[in-house]
Amino acid sequence: xxxxxxxxxxxxxxxxxxxxxxxxxxxxxxxxxxxxxxxxxxxxxxxxxxxxxxxxxxxxxxxxxxxxxxxxxxxxxxxxxxxxxxxxxxxxxxxxxxxxxxxxxxxxxxxxxxxxxxxxxxxxxxxxxxxxxxxxxxxxxxxxxxxxxxxxxxxxxxxxxxxxxxxxxxxxxxxxxxxxxxxxxxxxxxxxxxxxxxxxxxxxxxxxxxxxxxxxxxxxxxxxxxxxxxxxxxxxxxxxxxxxxx
Amino acid sequence: xxxxxxxxxxxxxxxxxxxxxxxxxxxxxxxxxxxxxxxxxxxxxxxxxxxxxxxxxxxxxxxxxxxxxxxxxxxxxxxxxxxxxxxxxxxxxxxxxxxxxxxxxxxxxx
Numbered sequence: 001x002x003x004x005x006x007x008x009x010x011x012x013x014x015x016x017x018x019x020x021x022x023x024x025x026x027x028x029x030x031x032x033x034x035x036x037x038x039x040x041x042x043x044x045x046x047x048x049x050x051x052x053x054x055x056x057x058x059x060x061x062x063x064x065x066x067x068x069x070x071x072x073x074x075x076x077x078x079x080x081x082x083x084x085x086x087x088x089x090x091x092x093x094x095x096x097x098x099x100x101x102x103x104x105x106x107x108x109x110x111x112x113x114x115x116x117x118x119x120x121x122x123x124x125x126x127x128x129x130x131x132x133x134x135x136x137x138x139x140x141x142x143x144x145x146x147x148x149x150x151x152x153x154x155x156x157x158x159x160x161x162x163x164x165x166x167x168x169x170x171x172x173x174x175x176x177x178x179x180x181x182x183x184x185x186x187x188x189x190x191x192x193x194x195x196x197x198x199x200x201x202x203x204x205x206x207x208x209x210x211x212x213x214x215x216x217x218x219x220x221x222x223x224x225x226x227x228x229x230x231x232x233x234x235x236x237x238x239x240x241x242x243x244x245x246x
Numbered sequence: 247x248x249x250x251x252x253x254x255x256x257x258x259x260x261x262x263x264x265x266x267x268x269x270x271x272x273x274x275x276x277x278x279x280x281x282x283x284x285x286x287x288x289x290x291x292x293x294x295x296x297x298x299x300x301x302x303x304x305x306x307x308x309x310x311x312x313x314x315x316x317x318x319x320x321x322x323x324x325x326x327x328x329x330x331x332x333x334x335x336x337x338x339x340x341x342x343x344x345x346x347x348x349x350x351x352x353x354x355x356x
Contacts, residue, residue, distance in 0.1 A: 084293060
């Protein structure tokens with residue numbers, strides 16, 4: 001068995017997460033730089049990363065704040081971007097649900113893309129782990145990523161304050177998001193959701209208060225869900241046809 | 247500041263802190279092992295892949311640095327960044343392509 005003690009489980013997670021620093025580092029830096037450009041001081045940028053600890057939600061909120069969006073819409077949009085962590089939470093529950101409440105609360109705060117992706121693979125492939133060992137592994141995956149995210153934000157905020165506005169850094173944010181989209185398109189249904197959301201988002205900019213984002217997002221979600229159902233049915237039909245031929 | 251005050255910022259920071267913690271704690275804290283309805287999971291699967299492109303598309307078509315004027319170089323760099331991510335399936339390569347394109351744009355306009 002690869003893992004024998006709780007302590008080694010922690011260091012296991014710690015090691016496995018090291019490559020993810022290459023992702024959270026640059027994104028944390030970028031958040032710091034853009035926050036500074038938007039007028040946040042270093043303490044504000046740090047508090048943002050520390051309290052929220054969710055990259056894509058932070059980027060979304062920062063962008064919408066600068067467009068003078070009503071605060072309620074800023075919050076709803078940024079949380080919608082982060083709805084996936086609710087899915088992570090649901091999918092981790094069977095593995096970590098037995099832990100004491102305060103430990104589950106800590107685990108909730110630390111539920112991000114990296115810790116979830118590493119942990120769910122570990123938990124599924126090594127069902128003999130105890131809940132304590134699973135939690136230790138989960139916390140270990142954040143041993144580098146969480147401090148890395150905060151340090152990168154502060155560094156970015158310090159650097160960003162020195163960068164003149166003429167560099168046009170406003171365009172870096174859409175580029176950072178665009179870089180995330182490609183790898184997300186894992187199935188045709190994902191591509192449909194993305195395409196519909198984009199098609200709706202352009203005319204929807206005419207709606208007041210940046211509501212277009214929520215409308216386009218919902219349209220994309222519904223399109224993705226419908227595409228998934230349709231593809232499942234098409235696959236089932238193809239399977240029955242194959243059987244009847246044989 | 248670009249039109250938002252310190253109070254708005256702190257409302258957003260605290261609201262998001264509570265909200266994202268709530269999302270993360272919802273199931274592991276309260277739901278126990280109960281299953282979520284299938285239709286809800288089916289929609290949740292597509293939130294990020296719908297909302298993020300919906301946020302980005304207008305920013306690409308009407309980029310801020312040109313004052314909202316549609317610009318071919320900006321469109322081209324955006325397409326390059328997206329394509330790099332879709333082909334390599336790797337955020338880092340896409341980010342590197344985006345950064346390279348952005349620097350090229352910067353050099354051209356300087």
